[in-house]
Amino acid sequence: MPGTGDDGGPAAGRVLTLLHRRGPLTRAAVTAELGLAASAVGTALSDLAALDLVRVGEPRRGSSGASTGRGRPSPVVEVNPDGPVAVAVQVSADRVTVGRVGLDRRISHVREHALTSADTDPATLIPALADAISDAAHGTERRCAGVCIAMPGFIREHDGFVRSTLHLGWNDVPLAQRLGGMVPISVPVAVGRAATLAVLAEFRYGAGRGAASMLALTCERVGIGGGFIDAGVPLTGGGHALEAGHIIVEPGGLRCPCGARGCLEMYADSRALLRAAGRRRHVREDAATGIFDDAAAGDHAAREAVRVTAGHLVTGLTSLVNTLAPERVVLMGFLADLYRAAEDLVRDGLTASSVVARAGRIEVTTGDLRHATLVGAAERAFAPLLRQPRTVLDATPS
Ligand SMILES: [Zn+2]
Numbered sequence: 001m002p003g004t005g006d007d008g009g010p011a012a013g014r015v016l017t018l019l020h021r022r023g024p025l026t027r028a029a030v031t032a033e034l035g036l037a038a039s040a041v042g043t044a045l046s047d048l049a050a051l052d053l054v055r056v057g058e059p060r061r062g063s064s065g066a067s068t069g070r071g072r073p074s075p076v077v078e079v080n081p082d083g084p085v086a087v088a089v090q091v092s093a094d095r096v097t098v099g100r101v102g103l104d105r106r107i108s109h110v111r112e113h114a115l116t117s118a119d120t121d122p123a124t125l126i127p128a129l130a131d132a133i134s135d136a137a138h139g140t141e142r143r144c145a146g147v148c149i150a151m152p153g154f155i156r157e158h159d160g161f162v163r164s165t166l167h168l169g170w171n172d173v174p175l176a177q178r179l180g181g182m183v184p185i186s187v188p189v190a191v192g193r194a195a196t197l198a199v200l201a202e203f204r205y206g207a208g209r210g211a212a213s214m215l216a217l218t219c220e221r222v223g224i225g226g227g228f229i230d231a232g233v234p235l236t237g238g239g240h241a242l243e244a245g246h247i248i249v250e251p252g253g254l255r256c257p258c259g260a261r262g263c264l265e266m267y268a269d270s271r272a273l274l275r276a277a278g279r280r281r282h283v284r285e286d287a288a289t290g291i292f293d294d295a296a297a298g299d300h301a302a303r304e305a306v307r308v309t310a311g312h313l314v315t316g317l318t319s320l321v322n323t324l325a326p327e328r329v330v331l332m333g334f335l336a337d338l339y340r341a342a343e344d345l346v347r348d349g350l351t352a353s354s355v356v357a358r359a360g361r362i363e364v365t366t367g368d369l370r371h372a373t374l375v376g377a378a379e380r381a382f383a384p385l386l387r388q389p390r391t392v393l394d395a396t397p398s
Pocket residue numbers: 245246256257258259260263
């Protein structure tokens with residue numbers, strides 16, 4: 001059968017990708033959606049079921065928006081919720097988060113490891129990452145189909161090379177290569193740019209669904225990242241777009257680790273909110289929450305800090321919206337909290353300052369996914385399996 005050859009074939013890959021992206025569908029809906037012959041879909045599903053990648057359920061009549069053909073019931077097919085996992089790792093300025101993600105995007109085994117400045121040296125952190133990946137991959141009977149580490153900063157993705165991560169102090173670290181020798185599993189280790197992965201996840205499965213174009217800004221308390229997706233295609237700029245945190249919002253202002261002065265992330269991340277509120281303690285996870293609570297309770301200093309910080313966000317957003325003209329703006333992490341605390345201010349401020357926002361309807365909203373970066377990292381880790389299911393599974397003994 002063409003397309004369902006020894007490698008699991010393009011038909012099997014297309015069927016698996018569709019079920020991964022869309023969830024359970026009738027077999028008839030899969031056939032209609034992919035425009036394949038029913039026999040090709042049947043063969044692909046048999047192959048995928050034999051590989052434990054999909055489950056074929058009981059027939060269902062006339063659901064999932066597709067004709068079942070001559071009124072016959074069509075079985076519901078879905079990715080196997082007990083099938084292979086991706087190990088997804090998110091490295092932030094102050095922590096490492098590891099999780100196992102299934103093809104149905106269910107996340108299990110989430111482990112957070114706090115980082116102090118003593119832990120961030122590559123000689124210390126890379127072996128710790130290798131241990132965490134091994135624990136996640138080997139602590140389950142499910143097969144590990146891929147690993148991806150989401151790193152902040154400037155990443156050369158094709159070979160997993162970290163050019164620089166400003167908040168960890170890394171420069172020119174061949175992360176994928178060094179991990180490859182330390183992680184005792186047979187799948188390759190991918191390294192991706194954290195913000196790009198998080199934004200892709202929101203676009204496919206979260207607040208970006210249905211948008212023709214989406215600008216998203218991410219903030220894991222320290223630093224701001226971003227991404228722009230147009231017609232499903234992320235703007236990459238050679239791997240360095242969109243460094244939204246380094247848009248200058250205050251010329252001659254505070255010195256940023258990037259070397260410039262007045263960058264957005266110096267004025268609109270959670271450190272900036274603490275500073276604006278006169279609370280100069282180190283960034284604890286709940287410190288910003290306390291300011292939002294105080295502002296909601298009417299505390300003048302807290303309300304002023306929220307107003308000032310949200311104002312800087314508007315300044316940065318204005319430049320980005322005027323440049324990119326997105327249909328939807330999605331604010332994630334700390335910026336989602338900031339937006340919820342100052343929604344009218346951000347909306348009205350953007351309308352007042354952005355000619356593009358005035359010219360067309362731009363929807364501003366917050367991220368939907370609890371672990372967007374892990375979901376995005378799993379997308380990258382699963383990519384080879386979704387292209388060639390059998391080839392990847394043959395290389396990864398259970
Ligand atoms: Zn900067």
